[in-house]
Amino acid sequence: MMSFPLLEVKDISVEYGVDGKTIKAVSHVNLEINKGDIVAIVGESGSGKSTLAMTFLNLIEKPGRIRNGKVNYRGAKGVVDVLRMRPVDLMRYRWKEVSMIFQSAMNSLNPVMRIEDQLKDVMIEHGTVESAVDAKIDEKLKLAGLTTSVKKSYPHELSGGMKQRVNIALALACDPKLLIADEATTALDVVVQRQILTRLLKLKQDLSLSLVFITHDISLVANIAEIINVMYAGKIVERASAKQLFGNPLHPYTEALLNSIPTLEKGTAIKGIKGTPPDLSKEIKGCPFADRCPKMYDRCLAESPELKNVGDNHYVSCHLY
Amino acid sequence: MNSIIETNQVTKEFVTKRGFLKRTTSTTRALDQVNVTINENEIFGLIGESGSGKTTLGLAILRLIDLNQGKINFFGENIYDLKKRQLFNFREKTQMIFQDPYSSLNPVVTIYKSVSTPLKVFHKEMSEEQVVDKVIQTLETVGLTPADQFLNKFPTQMSGGQRQRVGIARAVISDPDFIVADEPVSMLDVSLRADILNILVNLKLKLNKSMMFISHDITVTQYVSDRIAVMHLGQIVEMGESGEIIKNPLHPYTKTLIDSIPVPDPNKKWNTDEIGGQISEYTNEGKNECSYANKCPFVKNVCRERRPDFKEVEKNHFVACVLYD
């Protein structure tokens, strides 16, 4: 049976205008997320992960601008382009259909409101009946790995990791169908991180929640994601199942990322990837990874590679294939 | 080896007013009789569960909060006894690097202004020209080159890695002896991380700084640290040389921490059946039992009867657990 994607991003490009320069943060990205999928987006800082995710919610604001593309969402009333939604519909869409845990959300909580009131506000505003709110607050806090005693706390009374978990609870407050987690567990120790992520996996199983998981921690992604997108300089350069990507990485950048996973062995250096990503305000001729790529050859400088299926739904954008 | 920081039975409780009319209160013991010694020219790693008190200990060591009990010596002098002038000197000699490079810098203040602030406070005798030179030199130490191009930038115009370098520059410009780095790389990706960690290690190797490196990530911590202490619910439960802690963890909590490090193997998908276990109770109410008793797979009756002693069970390797009595 042909399955229709829950969210379909078509040829999206986003620019930021800063200091008279135009930064091409996202260039011509296509992406599909099916119901119940766990899709990961990995890549270096500045590669455009957060910007891409924000288009899913039509949240790009000045100095940002969506140049072209569509974000089609399949809701109860059929397919709609999120980028053309009326403001009232968008408000509903944002917490109830798709919600997002923002990077650095740790400091986005309202400092003068108790945690329970922040959760309550969001729930009431999106149609939860008053009598059900209390039970729901407890449920969401537990899901996020917090004890219900934090309800009465103000944000400054919580540790960094606890605040991050409050944001996870907030994002789940209205039972969204798709959850976008942008570096949502980066401030948490591995034990708590694993507790929370397995709970999210369970939600996926029980309620067909779909998840977009954005992270720079590629080793984490192996344990949870089904499909992995590797982003570089505003483009998806490789897309494959977790098994394919870890077993047979094709793009030289993906290879470099996998080689930079730190290990516990004493003495092994923490390796970065040599060089820096290209300046996105300049026109890039050829492959954006060329000046850092150990396998670069003449064609790479002259011609920009396209993302293509090299078999078995393994996509890569590199002239070697 | 000389110690630079010595904490003695440091205890910090937070009392929060709860219910309506604020009549009921609840108490969290964020630090519970903490004894640690940090040596000169050492990077001392502090790891532990989220909410276990790591940041609170960092703040206490810099006298940025008050204690309920205990004392903290800096070069042998209790910092909580310091009077005005001495406290001012102490502030110059100690600095903090914060976790979140995205929010620890004021977005409307230029890089020059934020990095030069400590000099303006502690070195009023310096001329503007000397300040500029020092700022440029410091930005270069942390790899922001060419430095003059960064002076008039705002944090929003920089990447996360660059901002974290600014945070480090601001922390080292007044030439402190001791730095608390609170999760300095947790928001950064692997390629930026390696550079920042190397800068921190070089502060120790080349400039002889001492540091407390706070992290929830044991992999990163062992890379930079000479010794590691493991915290759980406000208590230090294990401490030793970093290679030893990794190779030979003794406390059941440390073992779980090491076993939970994600292995990048797509054939070992996490199992949703393992959820069962209870969520941590994040508060320490000062009970007279092992702080890990509610979660420990090896718990025995005696664990609930008293606190296990913190003792040296192998050379320089300390643990608080009855299994090693």
Ligand SMILES: Nc1ncnc2c1ncn2[C@@H]1O[C@H](COP(=O)(O)OP(=O)(O)OP(=O)(O)O)[C@@H](O)[C@H]1O
């Ligand atoms: N100002 C405060 N008022 C009340 N409670 C506080 C305050 N600051 C910290 N706490 C509590 O003290 C405990 C320890 O917090 P701390 O910030 O030191 O944790 P942490 O180990 O740094 O955690 P993380 O890794 O999540 O940052 C937590 O239970 C927290 O809720």
Ligand SMILES: Nc1ncnc2c1ncn2[C@@H]1O[C@H](COP(=O)(O)OP(=O)(O)O)[C@@H](O)[C@H]1O
């Ligand atoms: N609000 C903004 N104003 C100007 N430039 C921005 C803004 N947000 C992001 N950018 C730029 O867009 C690019 C992509 O950033 P981002 O989407 O945050 O990447 P990632 O999430 O992968 O780290 C970067 O060059 C960044 O500097």
Ligand code: SF4
């Ligand atoms: S196209 Fe060329 S430069 Fe780009 S990744 Fe492939 S081999 Fe390297």
Ligand code: SF4
């Ligand atoms: S003292 Fe008992 S409960 Fe505590 S860690 Fe050791 S065995 Fe576990």
Ligand SMILES: [Mg+2]
């Ligand atoms: Mg981001």
Ligand SMILES: [Mg+2]
């Ligand atoms: Mg902290």
